[in-house]
Amino acid sequence: MEHLISNIQRFSVDDGPGIRTTVFMMGCPLSCIWCHNPECITGKRKLFNDSLKCAHCGRCIGTCKNGALSVKDGDIEVDREKCTGCLTCVSACPTGAMSVTGREYTKEELIDTLMQDEPFFRKSGGGVTFSGGEPLLHTDYLLPVIKDLKERGISIIFDTCGHVPYGRIREVLPYTDAFLFDIKGMDKEKHMENTGASNEIILENLIKLSRDGVRIFVRMPVIKGANADADEIKNAAELIASLDNIAEADILPYHAYGTLKYARYGIKMCHRELVAPDTEELISYRNILEEHGIRAVIKNL
């Protein structure tokens, strides 16, 4: 499989301790209805159509052999059914309004980019976080990278959905300082409905990982209209409380920053209305976790 990177985000201050650079790998075994990086689900390059940069010259329409492009309400519309991803429109576009997300980096290129902020990592206790998508789908590509970074003394964090064979987690363990590990729900069926997969492997992996000695930050996205539920939090709290090496449980209220991307990438959004739980509700979730003796943080409150 191709090891595509959608974005390398510097000055990340919410993906683990300190100032970090976060690498977003494309491709994910889950397809959560609230996903805020929907371009990273399929693992394929995505055409990004930015109407703000469009000069309305129409050159892209002329070059598309599949008739996937047309003008609608003055803006270019991409028919994603017809689009084969040949990207001739990207080369034709003079303004960069049509661009492609997803590029391959050689190991050297990637390390060079990640090392740009080394002084900031050192000062702040930060480092590199691999996220996505699901970074552990790319262990063959990432292993040499993290070995090299580790030798340079750079802190490594994996932000994982947990839905991977445990062998992949074990592969990166010796070079990883911490995991950001998602619990997206305790109820099997709801989990299936919300993410397209069962949570059995995920929870098993979490239990296994907690015995392997690496610090874990449990991340719990909570979305009203999908998974926000006091009983679910309570069940999760019971599980977390029984585990070792849990540094913290983070409650991540839903945010709508990703919604614009759905339009620009032509990805269908969930038909349900998704919103963040109100502050009171978030605090009640935190209280449940704290009652179980877990250090809990509400992010972006």
Next chain:
Amino acid sequence: MVLSGQLSERILALSKKEHMSASPKNDTLRNGIIKRIRKEHPGMAPGRVLALAFAEYLDTKDICIFDEDIIAGHIQKENYSESQPVEDVTDYSGTSFQIGREIDKYRETDLYTPEGEALLTDYMDACGQGLFSRWGAGHVLPGFEHFINTGIGELIKRAEEHIQPDGTGPTADSLITLKAASRYFLRYAALAEERAKSAPEKYRDQLLRIASACRNLSLNRPSSFFEAVQLLWMTQELLVAESLTGSLSIGRIDQFLYPYYMKDMEKGDISAEAEELIDALFVKLGNFREGYQNVCLGGMTREGKSGYNDISYMGLRSCRLLKKDQPLIVVRVNSMMPDSFWEEVQKLIECGMGFPALFNDDIVIPAKMKMGISLEDARNYAAVGCVEISVGGREFSNTESIRVNWGKILEALLFNGDCPGTDKKIKLSREYSDVSFDTFDELYKAYKDELIYQTEFGIRANDLLDLNYGRHWPVPFMSAIEEGCLEKDRDVTMGGAVYNNSVVNTCAIATTVNSLIALKEAVYERKLATLEQVKDALRNDFKGEDILRQQLLNADKFGNGAKITKEITKELTDLFVSTVTAHRGARGGSYGCGFYTVAHHAGMGGATGATPDGRHANTSFSSSFSPTQGSELYGPTEVIRTVTEVDHTDFGNGMVLDMKFTPSFFLADGHRMAFRHMIETYFMLGGMEIQFNVVSRETLIAAQEDPESYRDLIVRVSGFSAYFCTLGKLLQDEIIKRTEYERI
């Protein structure tokens, strides 16, 4: 120490007395006196005229004390057109500098040559086109510390010792002003005593205390912390009575007030009283609202010991609670800074007023030493006006005298001296009509040649104007309190100070780098358009050329990490620095460089046509040493890496890096910590200065639409902070466009 979280009722009452004029008589009094003395004594030396006028003005102007006053003194509106080459207005916030008058006076001097006149006339024209700006005087850190530690009586004695036998000359003029200042204190003493008779009981003691302080200060050094603060403020009032075009900055109040504070503390805890006195001082500075009065806090002592003391904390607290746009606050950062002090600094940053600007001692001190300043004096630096680093009472470098517009030079080069949209011309080093710039290297070399040529031209004119200036508009009182002037019998504008430096500032750095890169990519590498096509598009401000403009905008930009962009930035900066610092100034000192823009990025941008980076005609340039507004792709860490590619110890007159954060960024403790670590890394990488706007874009837009509701909204502009609603639309738009970091 524990800081009080509130302002006293008395301070709140005083804080409301903004813009109160004690007497309209004062508005025109000063100019009238100067005119009359000149008429009565034709041929009298300008220094003597101004000294006599200063004395008569102090003796006869109305003065006022409020019942609630904690310290006495009230600055009046004045008209400066007779003592400086500025417009004839009382509203000095709108004062504009008049080179034309400088040239008129030049014709009367011993300096006159026809070549000199031609040089100055060309220079005035170039200023008119926005290629240069000229501000001939007034950006200084006067000798507050020297005055407080010496006292009027001792200065009078020294003046008398060094006066010429015939009673003429600068020291004799200074003596007149010192004696007048002494009498002025006695006038305040008498008024305070009189006022005490009728004032409500609760105010009486303080008025009598003021009276006794003013009597003592008319002769002696301050005998207490209270008297030191009183003298500090009264010194500002005296300086403003003499001159004000630009900035009269205060400097390191925490350092020069601290010995008085500590001496009083030996007798008992005066910290609460001291806190209110600092409030009272800041209220006076804040209510005056003019003069870019910069106060510097923290840093180190002349001996290299920690300079963070109780007064430093009090200054931060006063600024945060009073919420006034003056005094401007600068904080010096070094490894001795206590964490508790940083907490106060960050609290103030998060208030969103744009204060304080942070300076890195590890870089500023070597930068000042490169300008010939001793280690001990360099450790004692503070900021003039916006961010010009200088040594109070010892260095006179007139920090805003000239600014070179890099963007205008590129425009002039591309159009062979024409300024599109006008019929004006810029004189270039040679004729370019026969040059087709077939390669980027050819164009780039020509740009470098012109940058050197125009900078040299500006320096020649600046030197001649500086030589001329003190012959007509000396400042005998400011000279009296500057170290060295009385002994040398020389005015501070004529080289009387210990360090008599000069400076050249810059404008449109990122805009220029981006323009060169855009031409390189679009014309020479990708061949998307010919140079002529780009020039046509610039002439028409990209009308009908949306695609070309977008292509130019898509080229790499300053702050985004491309190697070539960093190289060009460094090469042009180094070239400019070496050109400037090769010169000695007219007052005999070194030349230093400033990479900050005050508000000139808007003004000079307003006078320059469209640029090849995709910038529209007559809109703002990039600000200071910051990226073009909104062009950063990779966030603050990459900007910092770009900016620190250049050696900041070359910026002897200061520099600015602006960043904008939203208030919500600071809600999480982890973010606050990351913010501090980001700044510390910037300083570790060699950054000199950084400053922040912490206001959301939505708030700024709302304020632009509804100024009435946002009168107290203070933003950082370049070197200074100001009430947002008082700024022009161009500047407001520029601030809104600056990239905003929130959660990423």
